[in-house]
Amino acid sequence: MGDMPQEADCSEFVEVDPTGRYGRYNEILGKGASKIVYRAFDEYQGIEVAWNQVKLYDFLQSPEELERLYCEIHLLKTLKHRNIMKFYTSWVDTSKRNINFVTEMFTSGTLRQYREKHRRVNIRAVKHWCRQILRGLLYLHSHDPPVIHRDLKCDNIFINGNQGEVKIGDLGLAAILRKSHAAHCVGTPEFMAP
Template sequence: LPVQLGDELPAVSTEIQRAVESERNLCRLRHPNILRFLHIAQPEPATVVVFMELLDGRSLERFIDNKPLDEPKIRDFSEQICRALLYLHSRQPPVIHRDINCSNIIVCADNTRIKLIGFGLSIKLESVSHISASTQSPKGTLNFIAPELLGAVESDSVQYSRESDIWAFGCSVFEMVSGLRPFANVGSFIEMTQLIDRKGAPALRTAELRDFYSRCTAKDCRRRRPAVELLEHEFLTDRKLKKGFLSSLFGARK
């Protein structure tokens, strides 16, 4: 922790305890699709050591490698991500990840299981206006930030919520389908903000997946569906393989 020689410990003890408690909260998470935080130790007042599960695999972004995934893989990974979000968002108080994106999702070595990582920005949402959930500038990965966090709608401060996580999940679905991050060709933060404000999320051409995707990426956050409802959507519940679903559009790999 950033404690300098000569600092009065009482002056920084509150910040230290806040950091320790933040990591301790992560140690309480138990879900098969979430990285395990195993133990926290504080050998010195300004030193916190966190022991985490060792994962053998690669990020979903590297797994995609600029090439669309096939439908069964998109369906399977989407369901697993949804289940992880349902677990986080159902905690009391809810845990908001704040940085869902394909580089913070690990595809394990068996190429079938995924794990959500990257909890450096996660928060416990005590209420919508909780001080740690509201900041003057958005945090996270730019291409995956919800419009209400970009200032595309009027707000006094940035309001993180379950719905902002759901938007980012939808953007991750977009990358699995297209092989590219949303707004990959947009050159600046201002241009992206203006584009989202005018048009919302980038469009998908696939009818069945478009409905699922639209429920994640409604520009009005009140219209986005929670993870529990997304898990009941026909895209995730219909296990029949539909030939040519993505391959005809993107040449999706097997």
């Protein structure tokens, strides 16, 4: 079989979480302004997951901002709804100065990517997606304390195309609804209210 080209071994983990449960591959699923998302594997459940990595210096300008980040991560762990992306675990890597968190992975990527690939979609399917998004928003806004996403757009809605299931994700900009946080102007400019 010497004529067969050698394939790169994609099964090797390049990083493992502190518990040894999650292993990260060197495959980037997506990049944002302040984070990189990698393909990873949950050895306990036997499922693929998304390993999100955020550089601490992007958030840490003050101790108050670090405290806010920890509060938001704790909040994400408490959210349980079928239309909100599942959040499994998080930890801080002080040596690399980043925070890592593991979420569920979606087979078809974001709603934007899915719609670019599948341009002709019946209005019934679009309505089904909208109902799921609205259920997720109702859950977030009814949460105690209420949660506002602050950057809801097609890039932050994820889809499993084989099931027509959509979930709100990328809650990294979410904030506990307090006057001090809700008053700040954040989000993607072209998706913000005038």
